[in-house]
Amino acid sequence: MSKINPLFFALGIPVVVIVILVAIIAPRMGGGGKFAELTPFSVDAYRKDWATLQGNSYRLDCQVEQQLAFVEGRGRVLAVKPIEKDPTRPSGRIPIFVPAGSADSFEVGQRFKCKLRVTRDLLVVEALERF
Amino acid sequence: MRHSIFSLFGWCALTVLGFAQAPPPGATVNTSGTAGDYKSSTAEGGADRVFNVNSDSVDMENGTMQWKGTTMNLGNSRAVRARFERYLAAPTDNGDMKRYVALLDQIQFLLSAQSVNQDNYYRNQQEAFNLLFKAAEYDIDANNSLTIASQVQKIWVMKQEFRQIEITKNQMETLRKVQEGIVINRADNIEAANDARADGGSKAKPLGKSSGGTTELGYKVKDEARTQAQILAKDAEMLALGLKAKIEFQSQMVSFLMARRYRHSLITSSFYRVLFKGGSQNIVVGAKEVKEFFPISDFVPTLESFDMLSREAIKDTSKGMQTVDDLVKQGELYGAFERLQETFFLGEFEPVVMSYPQEKKREMLALWKDLRELQRLGDERDLGSVEGYVNKVRGRARDFPGAPILSKVTNAMNASNMSLLSAKGAALAGDNAKAEAALERAAKIWPQNPGVKDFATQVVSRQDTLAQKIPEFDRLMTESKWRDIYNKKLEYALALAQDKERSEKLRKVVNRVGELDANIQKASVLATQNNPYLAWDVIVEVYKTESDDIVLAKTRSDIAPLVANYAQLIGHAEKLEKDGAEAAALTAWLSAQDLNPASPACGAAVKRLAKSVAESAVIRSTGTVPAPPPEPAAGDDVPVPAKK
Numbered sequence: 001m002s003k004i005n006p007l008f009f010a011l012g013i014p015v016v017v018i019v020i021l022v023a024i025i026a027p028r029m030g031g032g033g034k035f036a037e038l039t040p041f042s043v044d045a046y047r048k049d050w051a052t053l054q055g056n057s058y059r060l061d062c063q064v065e066q067q068l069a070f071v072e073g074r075g076r077v078l079a080v081k082p083i084e085k086d087p088t089r090p091s092g093r094i095p096i097f098v099p100a101g102s103a104d105s106f107e108v109g110q111r112f113k114c115k116l117r118v119t120r121d122l123l124v125v126e127a128l129e130r131f
Numbered sequence: 132m133r134h135s136i137f138s139l140f141g142w143c144a145l146t147v148l149g150f151a152q153a154p155p156p157g158a159t160v161n162t163s164g165t166a167g168d169y170k171s172s173t174a175e176g177g178a179d180r181v182f183n184v185n186s187d188s189v190d191m192e193n194g195t196m197q198w199k200g201t202t203m204n205l206g207n208s209r210a211v212r213a214r215f216e217r218y219l220a221a222p223t224d225n226g227d228m229k230r231y232v233a234l235l236d237q238i239q240f241l242l243s244a245q246s247v248n249q250d251n252y253y254r255n256q257q258e259a260f261n262l263l264f265k266a267a268e269y270d271i272d273a274n275n276s277l278t279i280a281s282q283v284q285k286i287w288v289m290k291q292e293f294r295q296i297e298i299t300k301n302q303m304e305t306l307r308k309v310q311e312g313i314v315i316n317r318a319d320n321i322e323a324a325n326d327a328r329a330d331g332g333s334k335a336k337p338l339g340k341s342s343g344g345t346t347e348l349g350y351k352v353k354d355e356a357r358t359q360a361q362i363l364a365k366d367a368e369m370l371a372l373g374l375k376a377k378i379e380f381q382s383q384m385v386s387f388l389m390a391r392r393y394r395h396s397l398i399t400s401s402f403y404r405v406l407f408k409g410g411s412q413n414i415v416v417g418a419k420e421v422k423e424f425f426p427i428s429d430f431v432p433t434l435e436s437f438d439m440l441s442r443e444a445i446k447d448t449s450k451g452m453q454t455v456d457d458l459v460k461q462g463e464l465y466g467a468f469e470r471l472q473e474t475f476f477l478g479e480f481e482p483v484v485m486s487y488p489q490e491k492k493r494e495m496l497a498l499w500k501d502l503r504e505l506q507r508l509g510d511e512r513d514l515g516s517v518e519g520y521v522n523k524v525r526g527r528a529r530d531f532p533g534a535p536i537l538s539k540v541t542n543a544m545n546a547s548n549m550s551l552l553s554a555k556g557a558a559l560a561g562d563n564a565k566a567e568a569a570l571e572r573a574a575k576i577w578p579q580n581p582g583v584k585d586f587a588t589q590v591v592s593r594q595d596t597l598a599q600k601i602p603e604f605d606r607l608m609t610e611s612k613w614r615d616i617y618n619k620k621l622e623y624a625l626a627l628a629q630d631k632e633r634s635e636k637l638r639k640v641v642n643r644v645g646e647l648d649a650n651i652q653k654a655s656v657l658a659t660q661n662n663p664y665l666a667w668d669v670i671v672e673v674y675k676t677e678s679d680d681i682v683l684a685k686t687r688s689d690i691a692p693l694v695a696n697y698a699q700l701i702g703h704a705e706k707l708e709k710d711g712a713e714a715a716a717l718t719a720w721l722s723a724q725d726l727n728p729a730s731p732a733c734g735a736a737v738k739r740l741a742k743s744v745a746e747s748a749v750i751r752s753t754g755t756v757p758a759p760p761p762e763p764a765a766g767d768d769v770p771v772p773a774k775k
Contacts, residue, residue: 047722050715068717068741075748077741079721093721095714095741097748121707121715122748 034129035059035115043082043091046118053118057126060114064106065093075099078106096123104128215475219496223489224271228482231269235394238262242401256283256405263398271485275387275395279402282383286406289376293369300365303358310355317348377407378416384437385417392480393441400434400441448478452487459491465528468495468502498527514540514547514577547577551586558590559628566590589625600626601633608636614680617644647677651686663693664727671701672732697726704736714744 041058062080070076079093096116098106102125115127240246241259260283266276321344380403387396414432451474458467471487478484505520517540521533550573557566570590574583604623607616616623620641627633650673657666670687677683691698704719717740724733 046715047718050712068737069745071742071745074745077717077745077748079737092725095717095721095744097714097744099748121712122744123714124748 034113035127038115041082041116041123043094046094046123050118050121054120056118058116058118060096060116060123061131062096062112062114064108064110064112066108067106068095071100073100075102076106080112083111094123096125098125098128102128104130211476214479215472216496216499218475218479219492219499221492223487223492224485228271228486231266231271232394232482234262234266234269235398238266238398239401242398242405244404247405252405256402259398259402260284271480271482273480275392276398278383279395279399282380282399283402283406286376286380286402289372292372296365296369296372300362300369303362303365307355307358307362310351310358314348314351314355317344317351320344321348380406381414381416388417388437388441390480391444391478393444393478394481396441397438400437404434444477445481448474448481449483451477452483455487459494463528463530464494464498465524465531468498468528471495498524501527512543512576512578514544515579515581543576544580547573547580548582550576551580551582555586558586559624597626601630604633604637608640611679613640613644613647613677614682616640644680647673647680647683651683654686654690658690658693663690664697664730666690667694667698667701668727668730668732697723700726701732708740713740713747716740717744 036059038057038059041060046053060080061083063083064078065081066079068077068079076098077095078098080096081093082091084090096114098104111131113129113131114125116123117126118124238259241255241262247255260280263276263280263283266272267274267280324344380399384396384399384403387393387399414434414436417437418432451470455467455471455474458464458470475484501520501524505517505524508514508516508520518537521531521536524531525533550569554566554569554573557563557569570583570586573580577583600623604616604627616637617640620637623637624634627637650669654666654669654673657663657669667690670683670690673683674687700719700723704716704723707713707716707719717737720733720736720740724730724737727733
C-alpha cells in the first residue's frame with residue numbers, strides 16, 4: 001500500500017476548492033452567467049443612433065438609480081447606470097422600461113443583469129436577474 | 132410758498148443793502164455851551180426817550196433815513212445810491228479840515244453867550260461875519276457860509292430900514308401933534324365965537340353968519356387923521372419887515388438842519404440869537420419838524436432845540452466814523468460798510484466824513500459793487516449765481532452773513548424743483564391745467580431753473596414729436612420690436628400720455644422687456660458665479676418667447692461656449708422629442724441632468740417624458756418585437772399565480 005504524503009492533501013484540497021470556486025465565479029465576473037450569449041448593450045451606439053439597434057436584444061448589467069415613472073398595469077421606467085468594465089469612463093444614466101408583468105421589486109442601488117430589446121427607441125426589459 | 136419767497140427776497144434786499152442798526156453812540160445830551168436850557172428834567176427825560184439810537188437805519192428803497200426815531204427824507208432812492216457811490220468813488224476833499232473846523236468853531240464862539248457882551252456886541256458880529264467869507268474859501272463849505280453872510284447882511288440892511296422908518300414915523304408924529312394943536316385951536320376959536328354970539332343975542336343984530344372956521348376945522352381934522360393913518364402904516368410896515376426877516380432867517384436855519392449842514396445850522400442859530408431881540412426867539416418855521424424829534428405833547432420848540440439836534444448829529448457822525456475805523460482795523464469790512472453808509476447819510480457834509488481816506492473808500496466801493504450785484508441777482512431770482520457771489524463777498528468781507536442767504540436760496544431752489552416735479556407728474560397724467568400752474572409756480576420761484584427750461588422745451592417739442600411718435604410706435608409694435616420701444620419708453624410715455632390704448636400697450640411692452648432684462652441679468656449673474664448650466668436654462672426658457680431680442684441673443688452667445696455639450700444635449704433631446712423618439716429624448720435629458728443636476732428644466736423634461744414613455748410603452752412595443760404582457764383587465768393588476 002503506497003503511502004501518500006499528507007502534505008499533498010494539505011495543499012491539494014484547498015487548491016481544488018479554489019479552482020472550483022474560480023470556475024463558478026469567473027464566468028459571472030467576466031460577463032458571463034445568464035444572458036451570456038447576448039451582446040453587451042452599447043450605450044454610446046444607442047445614443048448615437050438608436051435606429052440601428054432597433055429589434056435587437058442585448059445584455060445590460062446595471063444598477064438602479066431612480067424610478068422615473070410608474071403606470072399601474074403598464075410598467076415602470078427606471079433610470080439605471082450601466083456597470084462598466086472601465087469605471088473611469090462612465091456612460092451615464094439611461095432609461096429602461098420594465099413591463100408590468102415583472103414580479104421583481106426594484107430598489108435604488110440594486111444590480112441587475114437584464115436582457116433588453118430595443119423596441120423603436122425604447123429599451124424594454126424582457127428578462128432580468130439580480131446579482 | 133409765495134409769501135416765503137417774497138420774504139426771502141425782501142430779506143436778501145435788506146441784507147444786501149446793509150440796513151443793520153447803527154452802533155450805539157453815546158446817548159448823552161450835550162449840555163455844554165448854550166444848551167443850558169436842556170437841564171430841565173423834562174427835557175432830559177424826553178431826550179432819553181427820543182434818542183433811541185437803535186432806531187437809526189437807512190432805507191435805500193424809499194430814500195429815507197431813520198434817525199432818533201424820525202424819518203428823514205434823503206430824496207430819490209436812485210439818487211441816494213448814486214450819491215453814496217459817488218462819495219465812495221470820489222477823491223477825498225483837499226484842504227485843511229482842521230483849520231476849516233476851527234474857523235467855524237471860532238465863528239460860533241464869537242457869537243456865543245459867553246463871548247458877546249455890551250461892549251463887543253457889534254464887533255463880534257462883524258468879526259464873525261468876516262470869518263464867514265474865509266470859511267467860504269474852502270471847497271468843503273460849498274459857499275454855504277456866504278449864504279449865512281448874505282442873510283446876516285440882509286438883517287443889517289433891514290435894521291437900517293427900521294431906523295429910517297422910525298425917523299419918518301417920529302416926524303409924522305410931530306406933524307400929527309402940530310395938526311392936533313391946530314385942530315384944537317380952531318375948535319376953541321369957534322367955541323369962543325359962539326359964546327360971544329350967544330351973549331350979544333339980545334341986542335338983536337341982524338341975522339348973519341352964526342359961526343366961522345368950521346370948514347377949515349374939518350380939513351385940519353382930516354389932515355390929522357391922515358397923518359395918524361400914515362404912522363400906523365409905518366408901524367405895520369416895520370412889523371411886516373421884522374416878521375419877514377425872522378421867518379427868512381429861521382427858514383435858512385431849518386434848511387441847513389434838514390440838509391444835514393449841522394455846523395452851518397448852528398452858526399445861523401448863533402447869528403439869529405444875536406441879531407434878534409428876545410421877543411423873537413420863539414420858533415415859527417420848522418416847529419412841526421423839530422417837534423417830530425421830540426414826541427412830547429407839550430413840547431415847545433426853541434432855538435436850542437435846533438442846536439441840540441445839530442450837535443447830537445455831529446457827535447453821532449463822529450462816533451460812527453470812529454466805529455468804521457475800528458471795524459476796518461478788525462477786518463470786519465461788511466460791518467464797517469454798514470456803519471459808513473449810515474454815518475454818511477447822517478453826516479454827509481461833516482468834515483470827518485468828507486475827509487475819510489480814499490484807499491479805504493475804494494475798498495468799500497468794491498464791496499458795494501459786489502453787494503449791489505448780489506442784490507440784482509436776488510431781484511432777478513438768479514438763485515444759481517447767488518452762491519458764487521455770496522462766496523465772493525465773503526472773500527472780501529469775512530463778517531458778511533452769507534449762511535442765511537444760502538439757506539433760503541437752497542430752500543427756494545428745492546421748492547422750485549418740487550413744483551417742477553409736480554408739473555411733470557401732472558403733464559404725464561394729462562392734467563395740462565395743473566401742469567401749467569405748477570410750472571408757472573416753479574418759474575416764479577426760480578425763473579432760471581434749468582429744469583424749467585428743459586421741461587418747457589419738452590412740452591413745446593412734444594406737440595411736434597407727437598405726430599412722429601405715434602406712427603413710429605405703431606410700426607414697432609407691428610414688427611414686435613419690443614426692445615426698440617423699451618429704449619424710447621420715456622419719449623413714448625410723453626407722446627402717448629393722452630392715448631390710453633397705446634399707453635396700455637406701452638406699459639405691457641415695458642413690463643415684458645423689464646422682465647426679460649431681469650432674466651438676462653439673472654443668467655449673467657449665474658454665469659459669473661460659475662454656474663453656466665443654470666444660466667443656460669434661464670436663457671433657453673426666455674428664448675422660447677423672446678428669440679428676437681438682441682440683448683438676449685448676445686447673452687446667449689456669450690454663455691453658449693461655456694455649456695457647449697449641455698446645450699448640444701438639450702438641443703438633441705428636443706429634436707428627438709420632436710421626432711417622436713421620446714425614450715431617446717429621455718436618455719439625452721438624463722445625460723443633460725447628469726451635467727446639471729439642479730436644473731429645473733431637465734427635471735421637468737425627465738419627469739414629463741418618463742411618464743409619457745411609461746404610458747405609451749405598450750403601444751410602442753407592439754409589432755414584430757416581443758410585446759410585454761397585454762393590458763390587464765380592470766381590477767386584474769396583480770398577475771394571478773399558476774394553478775396547481
